[in-house]
Amino acid sequence: MSEALANTDRTPPERISEAEHAVMEVLWAKNSASAADVCDALCEARDWGLATVKTLLSRLVVKNAIASRPDGRRFLYSPLIARSDYVGDESQRFVERLFGGRPASLFAHLAEAERLTPDDVAEIEALLKELKS
Amino acid sequence: MSEALANTDRTPPERISEAEHAVMEVLWAKNSASAADVCDALCEARDWGLATVKTLLSRLVVKNAIASRPDGRRFLYSPLIARSDYVGDESQRFVERLFGGRPASLFAHLAEAERLTPDDVAEIEALLKELKS
DNA sequence: AAGAAATGTTTACAGCCGTAATCGTCACGT
DNA sequence: ACGTGACGATTACGGCTGTAAACATTTCTT
Numbered sequence: 001m002s003e004a005l006a007n008t009d010r011t012p013p014e015r016i017s018e019a020e021h022a023v024m025e026v027l028w029a030k031n032s033a034s035a036a037d038v039c040d041a042l043c044e045a046r047d048w049g050l051a052t053v054k055t056l057l058s059r060l061v062v063k064n065a066i067a068s069r070p071d072g073r074r075f076l077y078s079p080l081i082a083r084s085d086y087v088g089d090e091s092q093r094f095v096e097r098l099f100g101g102r103p104a105s106l107f108a109h110l111a112e113a114e115r116l117t118p119d120d121v122a123e124i125e126a127l128l129k130e131l132k133s
Numbered sequence: 134m135s136e137a138l139a140n141t142d143r144t145p146p147e148r149i150s151e152a153e154h155a156v157m158e159v160l161w162a163k164n165s166a167s168a169a170d171v172c173d174a175l176c177e178a179r180d181w182g183l184a185t186v187k188t189l190l191s192r193l194v195v196k197n198a199i200a201s202r203p204d205g206r207r208f209l210y211s212p213l214i215a216r217s218d219y220v221g222d223e224s225q226r227f228v229e230r231l232f233g234g235r236p237a238s239l240f241a242h243l244a245e246a247e248r249l250t251p252d253d254v255a256e257i258e259a260l261l262k263e264l265k266s
Numbered sequence: 267a268a269g270a271a272a273t274g275t276t277t278a279c280a281g282c283c284g285t286a287a288t289c290g291t292c293a294c295g296t
Numbered sequence: 297a298c299g300t301g302a303c304g305a306t307t308a309c310g311g312c313t314g315t316a317a318a319c320a321t322t323t324c325t326t
Contacts, residue, residue: 015282017282017283017284018230018283018284019283019284019285020283021230034303035303035304036302036303048284048285048286049285049286049287050303051285051286051287051288052284052285052286054286054303054304054305055284055285055286056284056285057304058304058305058306059282059283068304072293073292073293073302073303073304074302074303074304075303075304084242084246087231087232087242088242088246088248090227090231091231091239091242091243091246091248092248094223094227095243095248097151097154098220098223098224099220102253103240103243103248103249103253103257104252104253104256104257104260106224106239107240107256107257107260108256108260109217109220109221109224110224110236111260111264113217113221113224115221115224115225115228115236116236116264119237120235120236120237121261121264121265123237123240123241124236124237124240124257124261125261127237127240127241127244128254128257128258128261131244131249131254132254148312150312150313150314151313151314152313152314152315153313167273168273168274169272169273181314181315181316182315182316182317183272183273184315184316184317185314185315185316187273187274187275187316188314188315188316189314189315190274191274191275192312192313201274206272206273206274206321206322206323207272207273207274208273208274
């Protein structure tokens with residue numbers, strides 16, 4: 001699902017900042033939302049004004065990360081890039097930068113720093129088992 | 134090892150940028166280096182001039198991430214923060230931001246995106262086994 | 267001794283980021 | 297019909313980043 005028709009005009013996807021990412025999460029969750037909706041979801045927690053949300057939304061539009069379509073007097077915004085793509089790219093960069101591109105090193109670090117709960121360990125074990133099937 | 138005497142003056146450690154991080158990696162590797170040394174290690178690959186390295190070094194000094202001590206006519210720079218601390222903090226932030234703080238989710242993603250080589254899998258398995266002993 | 271080379275320090279400057287305020291417009295209530 | 301409010305668009309502005317150039321000083325070289 002969700003291939004064809006996407007990605008015309010493809011300028012290399014510009015980087016999404018931290019604050020912008022918070023907005024993206026809301027859009028990914030709701031699939032489509034107005035500025036006010038996004039503000040409802042974030043303004044309290046991040047201590048933002050509606051104006052800030054609007055700025056971030058327009059920047060995301062310029063960056064071609066979301067689309068805006070008119071709905072009556074306001075606009076509805078929806079993601080143009082899939083969350084899994086975004087997360088994948090970021091993970092890639094992250095592992096690249098800090099662990100020489102070796103996921104195992106990341107794992108080693110987490111283990112050593114005791115950031116893995118027994119639940120995490122169990123879950124990862126399960127994933128590994130599944131991978132080998 | 135390496136407690137006491139460190140961390141006087143503790144202003145909350147300012148954030149290190151991407152370019153600065155590259156410099157840190159060199160210092161972590163060499164433990165102590167001059168601007169020219171750092172440039173030797175990076176300027177070609179990143180297409181930087183020596184001036185750029187100097188700027189980054191002074192910013193790192195200001196940020197209290199490295200110390201500079203005179204050595205004849207030049208200065209030698211050395212890390213004030215441990216790589217493992219840095220990596221730990223960054224990992225924390227990253228997993229927090231993109232995976233709701235659940236490392237297992239990160240693995241799930243890497244696995245699903247087929248970013249885990251068989252070697253990675255083997256290595257992680259070995260680490261897991263060790264963890265459980 | 268004088269010019270060249272090496273070094274740290276200061277200044278620069280455009281672009282991105284966080285965080286808005288202001289402006290122009292259009293719909294809605296009264 | 298008019299004021300009020302909701303909305304998007306435009307403008308703002310200081311801080312951080314990437315990427316240096318210019319400057320001052322000291323030391324080698326010839």
